[in-house]
Amino acid sequence: MGMYKKVKSGVYSLTSFLVHGRFKTAQWDFDHHVVPPLSSTSTFRLSSAKRATKGFQVFAEGDKSFEKPPIYIYERLDEPTRSMLEDRLACAEGGEIGVCFASGMAAVAGALGVSVEAGQEIVSHHAVYGCTYSLFTNWLSKRNRIRTKFVDLVKPSNLARAITSKTRVVYFETPVNPTMELIDISEMCRIVADANESRGEEDRIRIIVDNTFATPCCQRPLDFGVDMVVASLTKGLCGFGTDVGGVVVTRREFQGPLLLYRKDFGGVLSPKSAWNILVYGLPSLSVRIKKSSESALEIARFLENHPKVKSVAYPGLESFPQADLATRQMRDFEGNAAPGNMVYFVVKGTANSSGKRAEKMVDHVANHAYTITLAVSLGQIRTLIERPASMTHAVIPEAAQAAGHIEPGGIRLSVGIEEARDIIKDLNNALNAV
Ligand SMILES: *Cc1c(COP(=O)(O)O)cnc(C)c1O
Numbered sequence: 001m002g003m004y005k006k007v008k009s010g011v012y013s014l015t016s017f018l019v020h021g022r023f024k025t026a027q028w029d030f031d032h033h034v035v036p037p038l039s040s041t042s043t044f045r046l047s048s049a050k051r052a053t054k055g056f057q058v059f060a061e062g063d064k065s066f067e068k069p070p071i072y073i074y075e076r077l078d079e080p081t082r083s084m085l086e087d088r089l090a091c092a093e094g095g096e097i098g099v100c101f102a103s104g105m106a107a108v109a110g111a112l113g114v115s116v117e118a119g120q121e122i123v124s125h126h127a128v129y130g131c132t133y134s135l136f137t138n139w140l141s142k143r144n145r146i147r148t149k150f151v152d153l154v155k156p157s158n159l160a161r162a163i164t165s166k167t168r169v170v171y172f173e174t175p176v177n178p179t180m181e182l183i184d185i186s187e188m189c190r191i192v193a194d195a196n197e198s199r200g201e202e203d204r205i206r207i208i209v210d211n212t213f214a215t216p217c218c219q220r221p222l223d224f225g226v227d228m229v230v231a232s233l234t235k236g237l238c239g240f241g242t243d244v245g246g247v248v249v250t251r252r253e254f255q256g257p258l259l260l261y262r263k264d265f266g267g268v269l270s271p272k273s274a275w276n277i278l279v280y281g282l283p284s285l286s287v288r289i290k291k292s293s294e295s296a297l298e299i300a301r302f303l304e305n306h307p308k309v310k311s312v313a314y315p316g317l318e319s320f321p322q323a324d325l326a327t328r329q330m331r332d333f334e335g336n337a338a339p340g341n342m343v344y345f346v347v348k349g350t351a352n353s354s355g356k357r358a359e360k361m362v363d364h365v366a367n368h369a370y371t372i373t374l375a376v377s378l379g380q381i382r383t384l385i386e387r388p389a390s391m392t393h394a395v396i397p398e399a400a401q402a403a404g405h406i407e408p409g410g411i412r413l414s415v416g417i418e419e420a421r422d423i424i425k426d427l428n429n430a431l432n433a434v
Pocket of ligand 1: 177
């Protein structure tokens with residue numbers, strides 16, 4: 001309410017908003033709380049049958065306003081702790097509403113579920129998160145007759161060629177996992193707006209962007225005109241590696257369908273997880289990202305000069321092929337360049353030897369490093385390392401890996417908040433051992 005208006009009008013920054021929230025909210029009277037309460041009840045006492053009827057009616061209309069006292073009925077429909085988190089996430093992403101799901105994948109499924117139906121098509125970038133790829137190929141395509149066309153959206157001209165009269169969704173992640181290539185969000189929006197010009201309201205193509213890698217701290221796709229942002233809360237938004245969750249942030253018109261989808265498929269975020277993200281994850285997001293991004297740049301520079309490293313991809317490096325796009329698209333809440341905390345690098349060698357070396361390197365890290373952990377996931381306070389070709393992206397056939405520039409010698413690093421020189425020391429030891 002008042003407080004958010006002051007944030008919007010620029011009196012206070014979003015960084016401060018993520019710490020304090022609205023101060024006063026219709027979701028809960030916590031005039032006497034400094035920390036928002038963790039509400040934990042599966043059902044809610046209704047004071048009259050009339051009030052219950054009104055509650056169901058409001059829910060069915062999807063009319064969930066953060067400014068009106070809600071009528072809570074049952075946890076899976078709506079409840080206060082999660083609702084406060086949804087509000088804060090919506091503000092961070094620059095959207096009108098947020099709907100939280102049990103995991104990032106439940107959020108991806110929800111965003112797609114309310115946007116496409118049987119017989120229609122999705123155009124997706126060819127390299128996407130493994131489970132998203134599996135959702136497209138194993139479920140939507142095989143069981144729901146929703147076909148996905150995979151194209152290389154790093155080259156925007158490929159999009160216009162892939163769109164048909166059946167296309168309803170354009171889907172991508174940027175930066176692309178793990179290669180850190182960028183997709184030009186403005187260009188995607190321009191091409192889709194062109195295609196939508198001749199279409200009726202019902203047939204319009206929506207753009208859905210997975211913003212997990214960047215987090216709203218480094219990039220807000222809705223500002224460029226996309227329709228929905230999805231994110232895994234499990235990664236940078238939670239930040240401590242303690243909870244699993246997901247969110248869809250979008251315009252108010254999609255709130256009703258998303259709540260209905262969540263209610264019926266049941267993949268709802270637990271209030272206990274919501275509370276951790278609301279109380280620890282979001283308030284610390286800006287400092288965590290700032291610290292880990294500064295370290296990521298230092299580490300990327302170190303790697304660039306290491307004799308065992310063939311190439312480094314980090315959007316903050318002068319040598320980054322899409323450096324201009326990175327500065328245009330990846331910005332923090334204050335408008336400064338924000339290249340994020342993910343680094344991808346390739347170990348030198350032939351196709352065969354570089355893969356073996358990369359494996360040896362991560363094994364060395366697993367056995368000897370103090371600040372780096374061999375583990376999947378990302379965006380945590382701890383630095384995590386993994387080898388995409390044999391781990392996160394192993395399900396992708398070799399030819400498709402090559403097409404997506406995922407090399408056998410590639411290594412993905414999610415930089416944490418340890419001292420950069422300690423991370424560099426551990427990396428140096430591991431690289432020198434291969
Ligand atoms: C982890 C991840 C997901 C899935 O999130 P879960 O919370 O693990 O379900 C989706 N997209 C990207 C880019 C991810 O990194």
